[in-house]
Amino acid sequence: MNALxxxxxxxxFLMSLALFIYTKKQLASxxxxxxxxxxxxxxSRELTALNAGSFGLGERFIKLEKQMQELxxxxxxxSSDMNxxxxxxxxxxxxxxSTPAESIAELCHISLTEAQLLVMMHQQQAA
Structure with missing residues (x-):
């Protein structure tokens, strides 16, 4: 009877030990x-944030491209008006x-003497 x-x-005890080991493995899993x-x-959250940021950058690039085309x-x-x-x-x-003669000569591709003459003539008319 004692042996039983x-x-x-x-x-x-063995069943409890097996159940304990199984439960521990399940918990780890x-x-x-x-x-x-x-x-x-x-x-996923980081990717969502990156997507939102790249979408915003895309819109800014499109806006900048339009501004560059307008400019x-x-x-x-x-240039065509000048030409x-x-x-x-x-x-x-x-x-x-009242632009200085040196700047006029450089911008309009005329000689400095011509630019000085134009400045003298048109400053006298303004006065």
Whole structure:
């Protein structure tokens, strides 16, 4: 009878030990699963933030590109206006705005003497 009790006790102990080991493995597996889920969620949040940031940058790049196209069009317009009119009409306009002769000569591709003459003529008219 004592042997039967010892056998049953040993069997219960072994079953308890097996259940403990199984539960411990399941708990470790569950913890790994939770950690993987947390990491996945964190990566997902980071990717969402990066996507939002890149979308904002894309919009800014498009806006900057439009501004550059507008500026290029204005530059072409000013350049064609300067080329279509004689350099002297633009030089006269600059002289009337009290632009120095050196700047007028450089901007209008005329000689310094011509620019000085235009400045003298058109400053006298303004006075």
């Amino acid at each position: 009790i010892i056998l049953l006790s040993s069997l219960m 569950f913890q790994q699963s939770i950690q993987a889920t947390i990491q996945t969620n964190q990566v 290029a069009a204005k530059i072409d317009e000013v 279509s009119n004689s350099p002297y009409s633009y030089a006269i306009e600059l002289a009337q705005k």
